Amino acid sequence: MNTAPEKTALTDEADLRPLDVLIQGVHGAFHDLAARRFFAGRPIRVLPAATFPVLVQRLSDAGPDTMGVMAIENSLGGTLLQNYMLLQESNLHVTGEVYLRIGQNLMALPGTTIEELEEVRSHPMAIAQCREFFRAWPHIRLVETSDTALSAREVAEQRLERVGAIASVLAAELYGLEVLAADIETHKLNYTRFLILGHEPLAEPLPEYKVSASFTLAHEVGSLHQVLAVLAAYQFNLTKIQSAPIMGRPWEYRFFIDFVAQGSLSWQQGLDAIRPLTGELRVLGAYPCGSMDEVLSQNTTQTTQP
Known part of the structure:
Protein backbone atom coordinates (compact mmCIF):
# COMPACT_ATOMS: atom_id res chain seq x y z
CA MET A 1 0.00 0.00 0.00
CA ASN A 2 1.39 3.38 -0.99
CA THR A 3 1.36 5.81 1.94
CA ALA A 4 2.98 8.70 0.04
CA PRO A 5 1.18 12.06 -0.03
CA GLU A 6 -0.41 12.69 -3.41
CA LYS A 7 -1.12 16.41 -3.63
CA THR A 8 -1.00 19.58 -1.64
CA ALA A 9 -3.87 20.75 0.55
CA LEU A 10 -2.70 24.35 0.38
CA THR A 11 -3.41 26.65 -2.51
CA ASP A 12 -0.64 28.47 -4.36
CA GLU A 13 1.01 31.07 -2.12
CA ALA A 14 0.70 33.56 -4.96
CA ASP A 15 -3.06 33.32 -4.65
CA LEU A 16 -4.02 36.27 -2.45
CA ARG A 17 -7.62 35.25 -1.92
CA PRO A 18 -8.36 34.84 1.80
CA LEU A 19 -8.00 31.27 2.98
CA ASP A 20 -10.82 30.01 5.18
CA VAL A 21 -9.41 28.62 8.43
CA LEU A 22 -11.62 26.99 11.06
CA ILE A 23 -10.61 27.35 14.72
CA GLN A 24 -12.04 26.27 18.06
CA GLY A 25 -13.21 29.32 19.98
CA VAL A 26 -13.97 32.86 18.91
CA HIS A 27 -11.78 35.57 17.42
CA GLY A 28 -8.92 36.33 19.78
CA ALA A 29 -8.66 32.76 21.07
CA PHE A 30 -5.26 31.06 21.16
CA HIS A 31 -6.35 29.03 18.14
CA ASP A 32 -6.76 32.35 16.33
CA LEU A 33 -3.20 33.29 17.28
CA ALA A 34 -1.93 29.92 16.08
CA ALA A 35 -3.70 30.33 12.74
CA ARG A 36 -2.26 33.81 12.25
CA ARG A 37 1.23 32.55 13.05
CA PHE A 38 1.12 29.53 10.76
CA PHE A 39 -0.45 31.36 7.82
CA ALA A 40 1.53 34.59 8.30
CA GLY A 41 2.13 36.27 4.97
CA ARG A 42 -1.16 35.38 3.34
CA PRO A 43 -4.69 36.64 4.03
CA ILE A 44 -6.95 34.33 6.00
CA ARG A 45 -10.56 34.41 7.12
CA VAL A 46 -10.88 32.86 10.57
CA LEU A 47 -14.09 30.89 11.08
CA PRO A 48 -14.97 30.19 14.74
CA ALA A 49 -16.32 26.82 15.89
CA ALA A 50 -17.78 26.33 19.36
CA THR A 51 -16.18 22.94 20.07
CA PHE A 52 -13.57 20.58 18.60
CA PRO A 53 -16.20 18.11 17.30
CA VAL A 54 -17.98 21.00 15.56
CA LEU A 55 -14.67 22.15 14.08
CA VAL A 56 -13.89 18.70 12.65
CA GLN A 57 -17.42 18.24 11.31
CA ARG A 58 -17.53 21.65 9.65
CA LEU A 59 -14.08 21.15 8.15
CA SER A 60 -15.06 17.72 6.84
CA ASP A 61 -18.13 19.25 5.19
CA ALA A 62 -16.25 22.26 3.78
CA GLY A 63 -14.59 22.73 0.42
CA PRO A 64 -11.09 21.41 -0.31
CA ASP A 65 -9.41 24.79 0.21
CA THR A 66 -10.68 25.22 3.78
CA MET A 67 -8.15 24.44 6.52
CA GLY A 68 -8.44 23.87 10.25
CA VAL A 69 -6.31 24.50 13.33
CA MET A 70 -6.67 22.13 16.30
CA ALA A 71 -4.69 21.92 19.53
CA ILE A 72 -3.25 18.48 20.18
CA GLU A 73 -1.02 18.81 23.26
CA ASN A 74 0.13 21.27 25.91
CA SER A 75 3.45 21.26 27.74
CA LEU A 76 1.65 21.48 31.11
CA GLY A 77 -1.74 19.87 30.54
CA GLY A 78 -0.55 17.02 28.31
CA THR A 79 -2.27 15.39 25.35
CA LEU A 80 -5.80 16.20 24.19
CA LEU A 81 -6.90 12.60 23.68
CA GLN A 82 -10.33 13.61 22.40
CA ASN A 83 -8.71 15.44 19.50
CA TYR A 84 -6.63 12.42 18.52
CA MET A 85 -9.82 10.39 18.37
CA LEU A 86 -11.60 13.05 16.33
CA LEU A 87 -8.72 13.04 13.85
CA GLN A 88 -8.67 9.24 13.72
CA GLU A 89 -12.39 9.06 12.97
CA SER A 90 -12.27 11.73 10.25
CA ASN A 91 -10.91 11.70 6.70
CA LEU A 92 -8.77 14.77 7.37
CA HIS A 93 -4.99 14.96 7.04
CA VAL A 94 -2.35 16.72 9.12
CA THR A 95 -0.52 19.14 6.80
CA GLY A 96 1.49 21.16 9.32
CA GLU A 97 2.06 22.09 12.94
CA VAL A 98 2.72 25.27 14.88
CA TYR A 99 3.81 25.93 18.46
CA LEU A 100 2.50 28.81 20.54
CA ARG A 101 3.48 30.15 23.94
CA ILE A 102 0.34 30.54 26.05
CA GLY A 103 0.44 33.85 27.89
CA GLN A 104 -2.56 34.62 30.10
CA ASN A 105 -3.57 38.25 30.65
CA LEU A 106 -6.05 39.93 32.98
CA MET A 107 -8.24 42.46 31.17
CA ALA A 108 -11.31 44.59 31.80
CA LEU A 109 -13.13 47.66 30.53
CA PRO A 110 -10.80 50.66 30.08
CA GLY A 111 -10.29 52.62 33.27
CA THR A 112 -10.94 49.64 35.54
CA THR A 113 -8.42 48.78 38.26
CA ILE A 114 -7.73 45.36 39.74
CA GLU A 115 -8.94 46.61 43.12
CA GLU A 116 -12.35 47.35 41.58
CA LEU A 117 -12.81 43.88 40.11
CA GLU A 118 -15.31 41.59 41.82
CA GLU A 119 -15.32 38.76 39.29
CA VAL A 120 -12.96 37.33 36.66
CA ARG A 121 -14.14 34.91 33.99
CA SER A 122 -12.23 32.45 31.82
CA HIS A 123 -11.79 28.86 30.72
CA PRO A 124 -11.11 26.44 33.62
CA MET A 125 -7.59 25.68 32.36
CA ALA A 126 -6.72 29.37 32.15
CA ILE A 127 -8.02 29.95 35.67
CA ALA A 128 -6.02 26.99 36.97
CA GLN A 129 -2.87 28.37 35.35
CA CYS A 130 -3.32 31.72 37.11
CA ARG A 131 -4.43 30.80 40.63
CA GLU A 132 -1.16 31.89 42.22
CA PHE A 133 -1.66 35.41 40.86
CA PHE A 134 -5.13 35.69 42.38
CA ARG A 135 -3.95 34.66 45.84
CA ALA A 136 -2.99 38.33 46.22
CA TRP A 137 -6.57 39.34 45.32
CA PRO A 138 -8.82 37.12 47.48
CA HIS A 139 -11.82 39.39 46.99
CA ILE A 140 -12.05 38.43 43.29
CA ARG A 141 -14.45 35.60 42.45
CA LEU A 142 -13.16 33.28 39.69
CA VAL A 143 -15.90 32.06 37.34
CA GLU A 144 -15.35 29.26 34.83
CA THR A 145 -16.63 29.72 31.27
CA SER A 146 -16.31 27.85 27.98
CA ASP A 147 -13.65 30.01 26.33
CA THR A 148 -11.00 32.61 27.17
CA ALA A 149 -11.66 34.98 24.28
CA LEU A 150 -15.44 34.56 24.57
CA SER A 151 -15.18 35.76 28.18
CA ALA A 152 -13.33 38.84 26.98
CA ARG A 153 -15.89 39.49 24.27
CA GLU A 154 -18.79 39.24 26.73
CA VAL A 155 -17.14 41.71 29.11
CA ALA A 156 -16.74 44.16 26.23
CA GLU A 157 -20.08 43.70 24.47
CA GLN A 158 -22.14 43.66 27.67
CA ARG A 159 -20.09 46.48 29.23
CA LEU A 160 -19.65 44.45 32.40
CA GLU A 161 -18.24 46.73 35.06
CA ARG A 162 -16.19 45.19 37.89
CA VAL A 163 -15.82 42.04 35.77
CA GLY A 164 -12.56 40.95 34.18
CA ALA A 165 -11.44 38.18 31.86
CA ILE A 166 -8.32 36.09 31.38
CA ALA A 167 -7.41 35.84 27.71
CA LEU A 189 7.10 27.72 30.05
CA ASN A 190 3.60 27.00 28.82
CA TYR A 191 3.35 25.92 25.18
CA THR A 192 0.67 24.38 23.01
CA ARG A 193 1.20 22.41 19.83
CA PHE A 194 -1.46 22.91 17.17
CA LEU A 195 -2.06 20.73 14.12
CA ILE A 196 -2.98 22.17 10.74
CA LEU A 197 -5.70 20.06 9.14
CA GLY A 198 -6.68 19.78 5.49
CA HIS A 199 -8.56 17.56 3.07
CA GLU A 200 -5.57 16.19 1.16
CA PRO A 201 -2.05 15.14 2.18
CA LEU A 202 0.87 17.32 1.20
CA ALA A 203 2.58 16.53 -2.10
CA GLU A 204 5.72 18.66 -2.00
CA PRO A 205 8.88 16.63 -1.36
CA LEU A 206 10.57 17.72 1.85
CA PRO A 207 14.11 17.12 3.08
CA GLU A 208 12.71 16.25 6.50
CA TYR A 209 9.26 15.07 7.50
CA LYS A 210 7.39 14.78 10.73
CA VAL A 211 5.06 11.82 10.34
CA SER A 212 1.97 11.22 12.47
CA ALA A 213 0.53 7.71 12.37
CA SER A 214 -1.74 5.42 14.36
CA PHE A 215 -1.92 1.65 14.75
CA THR A 216 -3.21 -1.15 16.94
CA LEU A 217 -1.27 -4.11 18.34
CA ALA A 218 -2.04 -7.66 19.36
CA HIS A 219 -1.95 -8.46 23.08
CA GLU A 220 1.36 -10.27 22.79
CA VAL A 221 4.58 -9.96 24.76
CA GLY A 222 6.97 -7.55 23.07
CA SER A 223 4.58 -6.37 20.34
CA LEU A 224 5.21 -2.69 20.99
CA HIS A 225 8.93 -3.29 21.46
CA GLN A 226 9.11 -4.89 18.00
CA VAL A 227 7.53 -1.85 16.36
CA LEU A 228 9.79 0.59 18.18
CA ALA A 229 12.84 -1.49 17.31
CA VAL A 230 12.03 -1.27 13.60
CA LEU A 231 11.56 2.50 13.81
CA ALA A 232 14.89 2.78 15.62
CA ALA A 233 16.57 0.64 12.95
CA TYR A 234 15.41 3.16 10.35
CA GLN A 235 16.92 5.89 12.55
CA PHE A 236 13.61 7.70 12.97
CA ASN A 237 13.51 10.22 15.80
CA LEU A 238 10.41 9.22 17.77
CA THR A 239 9.08 12.47 19.26
CA LYS A 240 5.79 11.22 20.71
CA ILE A 241 3.95 8.04 21.56
CA GLN A 242 0.46 8.05 23.03
CA SER A 243 -2.08 5.33 23.69
CA ALA A 244 -5.84 5.77 23.82
CA PRO A 245 -8.62 3.27 24.61
CA ILE A 246 -10.66 2.07 21.64
CA MET A 247 -14.35 2.71 22.18
CA GLY A 248 -16.40 -0.50 22.17
CA ARG A 249 -13.34 -2.71 22.58
CA PRO A 250 -12.56 -2.89 26.32
CA TRP A 251 -8.87 -3.01 27.23
CA GLU A 252 -7.77 -2.52 23.64
CA TYR A 253 -5.71 0.52 22.77
CA ARG A 254 -4.72 2.52 19.73
CA PHE A 255 -1.22 3.96 19.59
CA PHE A 256 -0.45 7.37 18.12
CA ILE A 257 3.14 8.17 17.19
CA ASP A 258 5.07 11.10 15.77
CA PHE A 259 8.53 10.64 14.32
CA VAL A 260 10.96 12.65 12.22
CA ALA A 261 12.44 11.08 9.09
CA GLN A 262 14.73 12.20 6.28
CA GLY A 263 12.97 12.10 2.90
CA SER A 264 9.66 10.58 1.81
CA LEU A 265 11.10 7.23 0.72
CA SER A 266 12.56 6.68 4.18
CA TRP A 267 9.36 7.07 6.15
CA GLN A 268 7.31 5.07 3.66
CA GLN A 269 9.75 2.18 3.89
CA GLY A 270 9.73 2.37 7.67
CA LEU A 271 5.94 2.18 7.85
CA ASP A 272 5.88 -0.66 5.33
CA ALA A 273 8.30 -2.50 7.62
CA ILE A 274 6.05 -2.21 10.69
CA ARG A 275 2.83 -2.91 8.79
CA PRO A 276 3.00 -6.72 9.32
CA LEU A 277 3.53 -6.10 13.05
CA THR A 278 0.49 -3.85 13.48
CA GLY A 279 -3.22 -3.67 12.82
CA GLU A 280 -5.17 -0.73 11.37
CA LEU A 281 -2.02 1.23 10.50
CA ARG A 282 -2.91 4.69 9.23
CA VAL A 283 -0.82 7.69 8.23
CA LEU A 284 -2.47 10.79 9.71
CA GLY A 285 -0.06 13.17 8.00
CA ALA A 286 3.49 13.82 6.77
CA TYR A 287 4.43 17.48 7.05
CA PRO A 288 7.21 19.98 7.82
CA CYS A 289 8.42 20.05 11.42
CA GLY A 290 7.21 23.08 13.34
CA SER A 291 9.85 25.22 15.03
CA MET A 292 10.02 26.06 18.72
CA ASP A 293 12.87 28.54 18.19
CA GLU A 294 10.66 31.60 17.78
CA VAL A 295 8.42 30.89 20.77
CA LEU A 296 11.42 30.04 22.94
CA SER A 297 13.13 33.31 22.00
CA GLN A 298 9.94 35.22 22.82
CA ASN A 299 9.82 33.60 26.25
CA THR A 300 13.49 34.46 26.88
CA THR A 301 12.84 38.08 25.98
CA GLN A 302 9.80 38.29 28.25
CA THR A 303 11.48 36.67 31.24
CA THR A 304 14.64 38.80 31.02
CA GLN A 305 12.96 42.18 30.66
CA PRO A 306 13.09 44.35 33.83
Missing part, protein backbone atom coordinates in the same frame (compact mmCIF):
# COMPACT_ATOMS: atom_id res chain seq x y z
CA SER A 168 -4.81 36.65 25.07
CA VAL A 169 -3.47 40.10 24.27
CA LEU A 170 -5.11 39.70 20.85
CA ALA A 171 -8.51 39.33 22.54
CA ALA A 172 -7.94 42.58 24.45
CA GLU A 173 -7.03 44.35 21.22
CA LEU A 174 -9.98 42.98 19.26
CA TYR A 175 -12.58 43.79 21.92
CA GLY A 176 -11.19 47.09 23.17
CA LEU A 177 -10.29 45.94 26.67
CA GLU A 178 -7.44 47.17 28.83
CA VAL A 179 -4.81 44.71 30.01
CA LEU A 180 -4.52 45.20 33.78
CA ALA A 181 -1.79 42.57 34.27
CA ALA A 182 0.15 40.68 31.60
CA ASP A 183 1.50 37.13 31.70
CA ILE A 184 -0.16 36.22 34.99
CA GLU A 185 0.19 32.45 34.50
CA THR A 186 2.18 30.68 37.22
CA HIS A 187 4.38 28.67 34.86
CA LYS A 188 5.86 30.73 32.04
Whole structure:
Protein backbone atom coordinates (compact mmCIF):
# COMPACT_ATOMS: atom_id res chain seq x y z
CA MET A 1 0.00 0.00 0.00
CA ASN A 2 1.39 3.38 -0.99
CA THR A 3 1.36 5.81 1.94
CA ALA A 4 2.98 8.70 0.04
CA PRO A 5 1.18 12.06 -0.03
CA GLU A 6 -0.41 12.69 -3.41
CA LYS A 7 -1.12 16.41 -3.63
CA THR A 8 -1.00 19.58 -1.64
CA ALA A 9 -3.87 20.75 0.55
CA LEU A 10 -2.70 24.35 0.38
CA THR A 11 -3.41 26.65 -2.51
CA ASP A 12 -0.64 28.47 -4.36
CA GLU A 13 1.01 31.07 -2.12
CA ALA A 14 0.70 33.56 -4.96
CA ASP A 15 -3.06 33.32 -4.65
CA LEU A 16 -4.02 36.27 -2.45
CA ARG A 17 -7.62 35.25 -1.92
CA PRO A 18 -8.36 34.84 1.80
CA LEU A 19 -8.00 31.27 2.98
CA ASP A 20 -10.82 30.01 5.18
CA VAL A 21 -9.41 28.62 8.43
CA LEU A 22 -11.62 26.99 11.06
CA ILE A 23 -10.61 27.35 14.72
CA GLN A 24 -12.04 26.27 18.06
CA GLY A 25 -13.21 29.32 19.98
CA VAL A 26 -13.97 32.86 18.91
CA HIS A 27 -11.78 35.57 17.42
CA GLY A 28 -8.92 36.33 19.78
CA ALA A 29 -8.66 32.76 21.07
CA PHE A 30 -5.26 31.06 21.16
CA HIS A 31 -6.35 29.03 18.14
CA ASP A 32 -6.76 32.35 16.33
CA LEU A 33 -3.20 33.29 17.28
CA ALA A 34 -1.93 29.92 16.08
CA ALA A 35 -3.70 30.33 12.74
CA ARG A 36 -2.26 33.81 12.25
CA ARG A 37 1.23 32.55 13.05
CA PHE A 38 1.12 29.53 10.76
CA PHE A 39 -0.45 31.36 7.82
CA ALA A 40 1.53 34.59 8.30
CA GLY A 41 2.13 36.27 4.97
CA ARG A 42 -1.16 35.38 3.34
CA PRO A 43 -4.69 36.64 4.03
CA ILE A 44 -6.95 34.33 6.00
CA ARG A 45 -10.56 34.41 7.12
CA VAL A 46 -10.88 32.86 10.57
CA LEU A 47 -14.09 30.89 11.08
CA PRO A 48 -14.97 30.19 14.74
CA ALA A 49 -16.32 26.82 15.89
CA ALA A 50 -17.78 26.33 19.36
CA THR A 51 -16.18 22.94 20.07
CA PHE A 52 -13.57 20.58 18.60
CA PRO A 53 -16.20 18.11 17.30
CA VAL A 54 -17.98 21.00 15.56
CA LEU A 55 -14.67 22.15 14.08
CA VAL A 56 -13.89 18.70 12.65
CA GLN A 57 -17.42 18.24 11.31
CA ARG A 58 -17.53 21.65 9.65
CA LEU A 59 -14.08 21.15 8.15
CA SER A 60 -15.06 17.72 6.84
CA ASP A 61 -18.13 19.25 5.19
CA ALA A 62 -16.25 22.26 3.78
CA GLY A 63 -14.59 22.73 0.42
CA PRO A 64 -11.09 21.41 -0.31
CA ASP A 65 -9.41 24.79 0.21
CA THR A 66 -10.68 25.22 3.78
CA MET A 67 -8.15 24.44 6.52
CA GLY A 68 -8.44 23.87 10.25
CA VAL A 69 -6.31 24.50 13.33
CA MET A 70 -6.67 22.13 16.30
CA ALA A 71 -4.69 21.92 19.53
CA ILE A 72 -3.25 18.48 20.18
CA GLU A 73 -1.02 18.81 23.26
CA ASN A 74 0.13 21.27 25.91
CA SER A 75 3.45 21.26 27.74
CA LEU A 76 1.65 21.48 31.11
CA GLY A 77 -1.74 19.87 30.54
CA GLY A 78 -0.55 17.02 28.31
CA THR A 79 -2.27 15.39 25.35
CA LEU A 80 -5.80 16.20 24.19
CA LEU A 81 -6.90 12.60 23.68
CA GLN A 82 -10.33 13.61 22.40
CA ASN A 83 -8.71 15.44 19.50
CA TYR A 84 -6.63 12.42 18.52
CA MET A 85 -9.82 10.39 18.37
CA LEU A 86 -11.60 13.05 16.33
CA LEU A 87 -8.72 13.04 13.85
CA GLN A 88 -8.67 9.24 13.72
CA GLU A 89 -12.39 9.06 12.97
CA SER A 90 -12.27 11.73 10.25
CA ASN A 91 -10.91 11.70 6.70
CA LEU A 92 -8.77 14.77 7.37
CA HIS A 93 -4.99 14.96 7.04
CA VAL A 94 -2.35 16.72 9.12
CA THR A 95 -0.52 19.14 6.80
CA GLY A 96 1.49 21.16 9.32
CA GLU A 97 2.06 22.09 12.94
CA VAL A 98 2.72 25.27 14.88
CA TYR A 99 3.81 25.93 18.46
CA LEU A 100 2.50 28.81 20.54
CA ARG A 101 3.48 30.15 23.94
CA ILE A 102 0.34 30.54 26.05
CA GLY A 103 0.44 33.85 27.89
CA GLN A 104 -2.56 34.62 30.10
CA ASN A 105 -3.57 38.25 30.65
CA LEU A 106 -6.05 39.93 32.98
CA MET A 107 -8.24 42.46 31.17
CA ALA A 108 -11.31 44.59 31.80
CA LEU A 109 -13.13 47.66 30.53
CA PRO A 110 -10.80 50.66 30.08
CA GLY A 111 -10.29 52.62 33.27
CA THR A 112 -10.94 49.64 35.54
CA THR A 113 -8.42 48.78 38.26
CA ILE A 114 -7.73 45.36 39.74
CA GLU A 115 -8.94 46.61 43.12
CA GLU A 116 -12.35 47.35 41.58
CA LEU A 117 -12.81 43.88 40.11
CA GLU A 118 -15.31 41.59 41.82
CA GLU A 119 -15.32 38.76 39.29
CA VAL A 120 -12.96 37.33 36.66
CA ARG A 121 -14.14 34.91 33.99
CA SER A 122 -12.23 32.45 31.82
CA HIS A 123 -11.79 28.86 30.72
CA PRO A 124 -11.11 26.44 33.62
CA MET A 125 -7.59 25.68 32.36
CA ALA A 126 -6.72 29.37 32.15
CA ILE A 127 -8.02 29.95 35.67
CA ALA A 128 -6.02 26.99 36.97
CA GLN A 129 -2.87 28.37 35.35
CA CYS A 130 -3.32 31.72 37.11
CA ARG A 131 -4.43 30.80 40.63
CA GLU A 132 -1.16 31.89 42.22
CA PHE A 133 -1.66 35.41 40.86
CA PHE A 134 -5.13 35.69 42.38
CA ARG A 135 -3.95 34.66 45.84
CA ALA A 136 -2.99 38.33 46.22
CA TRP A 137 -6.57 39.34 45.32
CA PRO A 138 -8.82 37.12 47.48
CA HIS A 139 -11.82 39.39 46.99
CA ILE A 140 -12.05 38.43 43.29
CA ARG A 141 -14.45 35.60 42.45
CA LEU A 142 -13.16 33.28 39.69
CA VAL A 143 -15.90 32.06 37.34
CA GLU A 144 -15.35 29.26 34.83
CA THR A 145 -16.63 29.72 31.27
CA SER A 146 -16.31 27.85 27.98
CA ASP A 147 -13.65 30.01 26.33
CA THR A 148 -11.00 32.61 27.17
CA ALA A 149 -11.66 34.98 24.28
CA LEU A 150 -15.44 34.56 24.57
CA SER A 151 -15.18 35.76 28.18
CA ALA A 152 -13.33 38.84 26.98
CA ARG A 153 -15.89 39.49 24.27
CA GLU A 154 -18.79 39.24 26.73
CA VAL A 155 -17.14 41.71 29.11
CA ALA A 156 -16.74 44.16 26.23
CA GLU A 157 -20.08 43.70 24.47
CA GLN A 158 -22.14 43.66 27.67
CA ARG A 159 -20.09 46.48 29.23
CA LEU A 160 -19.65 44.45 32.40
CA GLU A 161 -18.24 46.73 35.06
CA ARG A 162 -16.19 45.19 37.89
CA VAL A 163 -15.82 42.04 35.77
CA GLY A 164 -12.56 40.95 34.18
CA ALA A 165 -11.44 38.18 31.86
CA ILE A 166 -8.32 36.09 31.38
CA ALA A 167 -7.41 35.84 27.71
CA SER A 168 -4.81 36.65 25.07
CA VAL A 169 -3.47 40.10 24.27
CA LEU A 170 -5.11 39.70 20.85
CA ALA A 171 -8.51 39.33 22.54
CA ALA A 172 -7.94 42.58 24.45
CA GLU A 173 -7.03 44.35 21.22
CA LEU A 174 -9.98 42.98 19.26
CA TYR A 175 -12.58 43.79 21.92
CA GLY A 176 -11.19 47.09 23.17
CA LEU A 177 -10.29 45.94 26.67
CA GLU A 178 -7.44 47.17 28.83
CA VAL A 179 -4.81 44.71 30.01
CA LEU A 180 -4.52 45.20 33.78
CA ALA A 181 -1.79 42.57 34.27
CA ALA A 182 0.15 40.68 31.60
CA ASP A 183 1.50 37.13 31.70
CA ILE A 184 -0.16 36.22 34.99
CA GLU A 185 0.19 32.45 34.50
CA THR A 186 2.18 30.68 37.22
CA HIS A 187 4.38 28.67 34.86
CA LYS A 188 5.86 30.73 32.04
CA LEU A 189 7.10 27.72 30.05
CA ASN A 190 3.60 27.00 28.82
CA TYR A 191 3.35 25.92 25.18
CA THR A 192 0.67 24.38 23.01
CA ARG A 193 1.20 22.41 19.83
CA PHE A 194 -1.46 22.91 17.17
CA LEU A 195 -2.06 20.73 14.12
CA ILE A 196 -2.98 22.17 10.74
CA LEU A 197 -5.70 20.06 9.14
CA GLY A 198 -6.68 19.78 5.49
CA HIS A 199 -8.56 17.56 3.07
CA GLU A 200 -5.57 16.19 1.16
CA PRO A 201 -2.05 15.14 2.18
CA LEU A 202 0.87 17.32 1.20
CA ALA A 203 2.58 16.53 -2.10
CA GLU A 204 5.72 18.66 -2.00
CA PRO A 205 8.88 16.63 -1.36
CA LEU A 206 10.57 17.72 1.85
CA PRO A 207 14.11 17.12 3.08
CA GLU A 208 12.71 16.25 6.50
CA TYR A 209 9.26 15.07 7.50
CA LYS A 210 7.39 14.78 10.73
CA VAL A 211 5.06 11.82 10.34
CA SER A 212 1.97 11.22 12.47
CA ALA A 213 0.53 7.71 12.37
CA SER A 214 -1.74 5.42 14.36
CA PHE A 215 -1.92 1.65 14.75
CA THR A 216 -3.21 -1.15 16.94
CA LEU A 217 -1.27 -4.11 18.34
CA ALA A 218 -2.04 -7.66 19.36
CA HIS A 219 -1.95 -8.46 23.08
CA GLU A 220 1.36 -10.27 22.79
CA VAL A 221 4.58 -9.96 24.76
CA GLY A 222 6.97 -7.55 23.07
CA SER A 223 4.58 -6.37 20.34
CA LEU A 224 5.21 -2.69 20.99
CA HIS A 225 8.93 -3.29 21.46
CA GLN A 226 9.11 -4.89 18.00
CA VAL A 227 7.53 -1.85 16.36
CA LEU A 228 9.79 0.59 18.18
CA ALA A 229 12.84 -1.49 17.31
CA VAL A 230 12.03 -1.27 13.60
CA LEU A 231 11.56 2.50 13.81
CA ALA A 232 14.89 2.78 15.62
CA ALA A 233 16.57 0.64 12.95
CA TYR A 234 15.41 3.16 10.35
CA GLN A 235 16.92 5.89 12.55
CA PHE A 236 13.61 7.70 12.97
CA ASN A 237 13.51 10.22 15.80
CA LEU A 238 10.41 9.22 17.77
CA THR A 239 9.08 12.47 19.26
CA LYS A 240 5.79 11.22 20.71
CA ILE A 241 3.95 8.04 21.56
CA GLN A 242 0.46 8.05 23.03
CA SER A 243 -2.08 5.33 23.69
CA ALA A 244 -5.84 5.77 23.82
CA PRO A 245 -8.62 3.27 24.61
CA ILE A 246 -10.66 2.07 21.64
CA MET A 247 -14.35 2.71 22.18
CA GLY A 248 -16.40 -0.50 22.17
CA ARG A 249 -13.34 -2.71 22.58
CA PRO A 250 -12.56 -2.89 26.32
CA TRP A 251 -8.87 -3.01 27.23
CA GLU A 252 -7.77 -2.52 23.64
CA TYR A 253 -5.71 0.52 22.77
CA ARG A 254 -4.72 2.52 19.73
CA PHE A 255 -1.22 3.96 19.59
CA PHE A 256 -0.45 7.37 18.12
CA ILE A 257 3.14 8.17 17.19
CA ASP A 258 5.07 11.10 15.77
CA PHE A 259 8.53 10.64 14.32
CA VAL A 260 10.96 12.65 12.22
CA ALA A 261 12.44 11.08 9.09
CA GLN A 262 14.73 12.20 6.28
CA GLY A 263 12.97 12.10 2.90
CA SER A 264 9.66 10.58 1.81
CA LEU A 265 11.10 7.23 0.72
CA SER A 266 12.56 6.68 4.18
CA TRP A 267 9.36 7.07 6.15
CA GLN A 268 7.31 5.07 3.66
CA GLN A 269 9.75 2.18 3.89
CA GLY A 270 9.73 2.37 7.67
CA LEU A 271 5.94 2.18 7.85
CA ASP A 272 5.88 -0.66 5.33
CA ALA A 273 8.30 -2.50 7.62
CA ILE A 274 6.05 -2.21 10.69
CA ARG A 275 2.83 -2.91 8.79
CA PRO A 276 3.00 -6.72 9.32
CA LEU A 277 3.53 -6.10 13.05
CA THR A 278 0.49 -3.85 13.48
CA GLY A 279 -3.22 -3.67 12.82
CA GLU A 280 -5.17 -0.73 11.37
CA LEU A 281 -2.02 1.23 10.50
CA ARG A 282 -2.91 4.69 9.23
CA VAL A 283 -0.82 7.69 8.23
CA LEU A 284 -2.47 10.79 9.71
CA GLY A 285 -0.06 13.17 8.00
CA ALA A 286 3.49 13.82 6.77
CA TYR A 287 4.43 17.48 7.05
CA PRO A 288 7.21 19.98 7.82
CA CYS A 289 8.42 20.05 11.42
CA GLY A 290 7.21 23.08 13.34
CA SER A 291 9.85 25.22 15.03
CA MET A 292 10.02 26.06 18.72
CA ASP A 293 12.87 28.54 18.19
CA GLU A 294 10.66 31.60 17.78
CA VAL A 295 8.42 30.89 20.77
CA LEU A 296 11.42 30.04 22.94
CA SER A 297 13.13 33.31 22.00
CA GLN A 298 9.94 35.22 22.82
CA ASN A 299 9.82 33.60 26.25
CA THR A 300 13.49 34.46 26.88
CA THR A 301 12.84 38.08 25.98
CA GLN A 302 9.80 38.29 28.25
CA THR A 303 11.48 36.67 31.24
CA THR A 304 14.64 38.80 31.02
CA GLN A 305 12.96 42.18 30.66
CA PRO A 306 13.09 44.35 33.83
